Structures are given as structure tokens and as C-alpha cells.
Amino acid sequence: MSHLTVYKEHHPAEPLGVFTEPEDIGRELAPLGVRFERVDASIALPDGAGQDEVLAAYQHVVDAEKKAHGYNTVDVVRIQPDAHNVEQARQKFLSEHTHAEDESRIMVEGSGCFYLHAQDKVFQVVCTRGDLIRVPEGLKHWFDMGPAPRFAAIRFFIRPDGWVGHFTGETIAERFPKYAP
Ligand SMILES: [Fe+2]
Structure with missing residues (x-):
């Protein structure tokens, strides 16, 4: 299940709060400029499905996002434990970094964990199927897919x-707990 755990940046052993309702997660993240919403991602993906099949399955969601937010490019990252x-x-992205473009994703299979570092806090967001998250440009963060990663995410770009x-x-x-689903 998707959830948000909030920590003071120097106290990774003592969470300040845990949120499990999508509306609560979205509300807590909004002041960071982060968009968090739920979308319908109930379409099962066959084991061998590649980018084109995933995009075709979710074309209605992809088209709506592109139109609403001006994304020019879309692709799919899909990782399974036997890769x-x-x-x-x-x-690759397990250390703190920023981007000069929003990091915008819809999780359509499996899960992964974003850690957002802002306001002297760390916001650990476990994203599961159906979560849409947009991390704004410049926001410090890192991403852990866990020791046996299994996820597929549609990625949106204005400038890849x-x-x-x-x-x-x-x-x-x-210093923060690794993602261990
Ligand atoms: Fe990133």
C-alpha cells in the first residue's frame, strides 16, 4: 500500500508521522510543490510486455497527462527482479540528486520509494500501482527500487x-532506511 513517512532530516530513526490515505499524502506533499494523486492503473501487464504495449494499455491516461501538463515525451521503465x-x-538514483526538469511518473506495476528532502525533513513516499507523483525540478530527492525490484512506471518529460x-x-x-517491500 502506498504510504508516506515523514522524518526530521537528522532523525531517521524517529518518524514524525505516517500517512496512508492518498488524500493525506497529497496534502502533506503539496507544500513541497509535489503532486501526488491516484489514477486508474488496474490493467494487468503480461510478463513480457514492453514499452509499446504498456503505453498502448494506458493510452487514455497518457494522453490526458500530456494534454493537461504539456509533456512532449513519454516512455516506460520496467524492471523485474531477474534483470x-x-x-x-x-x-543509479540511490544518492541525493536534483533534476532541471520535473520527475513525473505513474506507477503501473509493482512499487518503488521516493525520498524527498525539503523543509529540514525527509518525506519517504512508497509508491505503488496507480500512484502519480511529480517531483518538481530542483527538489532534492533519491529513489530506491529495493533489493528485488519489480515495477513499471510511465515517465513524462517536457525536455528529456x-x-x-x-x-x-x-x-x-x-542514513535513512532503505526500501524493503
Ligand atoms: Fe530523480
Whole structure:
């Protein structure tokens, strides 16, 4: 189940609060400029389904998002535990970074965990199927897909070249609980 755990940035062992209702998660994240909503993502994806099949299955959602928010490019990242590069993929965004473009995703299978660092706090957001999250440009964050990742996410871009990780060099991610679904 999707949930949000809020910590003071220096106290990863003592959560300030936990939120499990999507409306509550959205409300807590809104002041950060983060958009969190639920969308209908009930279409099951066959094991071998690739990007084109995932986008076709969710074309109604994709078209609505593109139209509403001006996204030009859409793709799909799908990772399953038996992928040969799982650990490498996990490490890629496991340290704190920012982007010069919003990080906008709809989780359509499995789960993954965003950690958002703002207002002297860390907001740990476990995203599951049906969650839409947009992390605004410049917001410090990291992402953990867990030790045996299984997720598929539709990614929206205005400028795909803007979505490059700028790493802050901070080690804060190492001090917070890893995602262990
Ligand atoms: Fe990111």
C-alpha cells in the first residue's frame, strides 16, 4: 500500500508521522510543490510486455497527462527482479540528486520509494500501482527500487535532456532506511 513517512532530516530513526490515505499524502506533499494523486492503473501487464504495449494499455491516461501538463515525451521503465543489471539500476538514483526538469511518473506495476528532502525533513513516499507523483525540478530527492525490484512506471518529460541527475554529494540517503517491500 502506498504510504508516506515523514522524518526530521537528522532523525531517521524517529518518524514524525505516517500517512496512508492518498488524500493525506497529497496534502502533506503539496507544500513541497509535489503532486501526488491516484489514477486508474488496474490493467494487468503480461510478463513480457514492453514499452509499446504498456503505453498502448494506458493510452487514455497518457494522453490526458500530456494534454493537461504539456509533456512532449513519454516512455516506460520496467524492471523485474531477474534483470541482469538490477543492482546497477538500483544504485543509479540511490544518492541525493536534483533534476532541471520535473520527475513525473505513474506507477503501473509493482512499487518503488521516493525520498524527498525539503523543509529540514525527509518525506519517504512508497509508491505503488496507480500512484502519480511529480517531483518538481530542483527538489532534492533519491529513489530506491529495493533489493528485488519489480515495477513499471510511465515517465513524462517536457525536455528529456533535462532529466539528468545532478548529485548533491550529500550522504543523507545512507542514513535513512532503505526500501524493503
Ligand atoms: Fe530523480
